Amino acid sequence: MKLKRDFYEQPTPEAARRLLGKFLVRHHPDGTTVGRIVETEAYVGPQDKASHASRGLTARNAVMFGPAGYAYVYLVYGFHYCLNIVTEKRGYPAAVLIRALEPMEGIEIMERRRRTTDYRKLASGPGRLCQAFAIDLALNGIDLCGDVLYVEDSGERAWPVVAATRIGVDYAGAWRNKPFRFYIRGHACVSRARS
């Protein structure tokens, strides 16, 4: 069952937590890739100093200000892309960063794109998963209620969730300590980056 727009309209930390265990599906001429979402982060609004939206509307972050359920993709460090899903209501900039996936389907495609067969390196990290799923700026602003990229409810049990501090946001003052990073406890595909 493809997630509908109302799923993405809930409060961002809640959406981030509930995305864990669900499947990210990407259709592409190369074939379809599917991964279980095992790690997310919430960027909760204009007051969140870690969020791109904290300095107001710009050309880059405009999608975050739009309606829920759209992809916000950007380039970090000149090399890697990061995939976010916009949450909450139009005009309120918030999003969930997808940080790590467990490869489920289309693993050969991911291995080719990532140039490794190491299962744990295919999609455990925001930049890695974008490479494995062929996500770049061309997908910025696409609707996750469409057919190219979307999230499916896995219909599985609830997973044990850990809430922790977000990664790579040391510049964010008091906001760096907020428990807005969520991951499945003990899962091998959670990114190992420092916290």
Add this chain to the structure above:
DNA sequence: CAAGAGATCATCT
């Protein structure tokens, strides 16, 4: 295993 450096560019000041 940990720490450090380098890669590279769209975006914003």
Add this chain to the structure above:
DNA sequence: GATGATCTCTTGA
């Protein structure tokens, strides 16, 4: 002109 919501490789213990 500066700066990253990162990754990989190298070095050295």
